């Protein structure tokens with residue numbers, strides 16, 4: 001869906017899709033729980049075994065908090081906000097579900113809405129990841145909030161019925177980064193002129209983030225409050241690092257456990273410690289601890305002891321020295337003391353929380369830029385806060401409702417992305433429309449005028465850039481002179497190591513040649529493992545192995561080499577062969593987005609008589625794969641099978657014209 005008639009249509013469309021996606025996520029977790037052993041799932045980071053459960057009281061909204069811990073806690077992707085299932089070894093249908101509210105080195109604290117069964121406070125328990133619930137809830141909330149009157153202007157633009165407007169700048173821009181190229185400068189200028197919305201289209205290696213950071217700084221200079229967000233923590237950290245490097249007052253919100261170590265000093269959790277009011281709140285928490293300890297000496301007025309007496313009755317009986325309903329006076333006095341202490345504790349907790357909030361507000365007020373993930377932009381820390389401008393990096397990797405979370409915090413939106421690279425991963429077939437990102441949709445609705453294309457890339461040798469440029473970017477890209485001619489010749493390689501190599505290997509590794517295609521037609525075959533939906537190609541894997549070993553032998557560092565293959569099963573095969581090499585990265589295409597390496601070796605895998613190329617058909621995947629290499633791109637594939645697709649056919653022709661085609665023999 002490209003445009004929406006009204007907000008009801010918009011909100012219904014997206015609520016339904018995210019609901020479907022959430023159900024699919026849960027379903028896949030359930031299937032994996034069925035299929036894999038607990039140990040295997042723990043290894044994957046989606047379960048933790050052998051836990052002890054301990055009651056740690058009541059949480060927000062009266063939830064029941066249980067702390068699950070053990071010695072030597074394994075690495076896990078389970079984090080705050082995730083929905084988990086607790087079980088006694090193997091999860092069953094009606095085992096309790098809760099939300100992770102705290103994550104420590106050796107424990108997770110889970111909040112349950114209903115009182116969990118007694119065994120949850122026992123031993124040998126298991127936690128399983130079920131769904132990332134909090135992000136889902138925040139997307140729904142954003143869809144609700146966006147309906148408000150205050151968003152009418154930007155909402156009109158987002159729905160597709162109101163063209164974004166621009167107002168010419170009166171003064172010249174003093175760029176902080178003197179190295180910006182003309183298209184980057186133009187993007188910054190137009191982002192400042194935009195009144196509601198602007199898009200920065202950054203093909204691979206063109207300095208999307210660099211440009212976004214300059215635009216943020218220019219907006220800050222005008223006195224605007226800025227929120228800078230992205231879907232992934234890595235992308236947010238990247239922004240924080242660059243902004244802090246320019247001396248901008250930036251505050252990173254979000255769970256410190258997910259923030260890169262070197263950036264901890266910019267986190268809210270760190271900064272808050274230096275605030276007077278926070279220090280005071282800490283003193284109060286200590287006092288509260290002492291009072292709680294004292295309280296333990298007295299009888300807690302449980303139903304069993306109070307026998308229907310109200311708090312007031314207990315206190316008044318204790319004061320007047322009378323016993324009642326068979327409760328001994330001493331008990332009554334103890335309970336009264338307990339209640340008194342509880343009242344003091346409650347008052348102090350309130351005070352401590354207010355002081356904390358005060359400290360948090362002070363820091364957020366004084367920040368020039370607040371950085372968070374899209375999801376965390378919906379956390380209560382930012383509740384009620386508005387920003388003049390919201391920036392979203394990697395906007396083409398986030399689903400629209402996820403972008404909507406930060407959007408509901410601002411008045412104007414600047415997004416950076418590249419819709420010619422991979423969209424966000426969607427699990428549910430029915431929710432696939434979520435792959436159509438807000439960035440791409442707005443381009444389709446309003447045309448090229450609402451964006452600026454960054455035209456100079458700082459990564460690839462011009463020969464590597466040539467094909468994707470022609471095929472995906474209308475030939476508008478240029479290679480910056482500092483990279484246009486760089487090749488492996490710039491490295492001091494021991495070329496004598498190539499002399500005794502097979503002809504195909506020698507030819508494909510020629511350092512002066514930036515692109516090669518090794519044709520495996522008739523030599524290697526694709527294969528499917530029993531029960532798998534993925535593919536592998538052992539022959540191609542052997543070729544890749546030979547290439548990598550030779551590259552290392554002639555002096556290339558493992559860190560400089562990246563191996564990419566679209567299929568997970570082939571990733572597996574390659575890791576078995578090459579996984580022991582320290583520093584060598586072997587990943588699927590999806591794992592390589594946003595990254596680069598000196599040399600990239602790709603195994604395309606597909607080889608059959610049916611001319612079937614499966615999800616290689618998604619050309620965004622091809623684009624990402626072939627634009628990761630700086631100095632050398634080596635592709636391994638079956639030309640016959642691949643050529644069934646016009647783009648692949650042209651790619652192979654192109655490499656032939658360049659003299660990089662190699663017949664494997």
Ligand SMILES: Nc1ncnc2c1ncn2[C@@H]1O[C@H](COP(=O)(O)OP(=O)(O)OP(=O)(O)O)[C@@H](O)[C@H]1O
Pocket residue numbers: 179180181184202203204205206207208209210211458594595
């Ligand atoms: N104007 C410039 N002059 C010199 N180098 C630049 C310029 N702009 C960007 N670069 C360099 O290009 C590289 C990519 O920049 P950045 O990290 O901003 O890119 P990106 O577009 O976000 O990356 P990707 O496309 O890989 O996601 C960096 O090494 C950066 O220093």
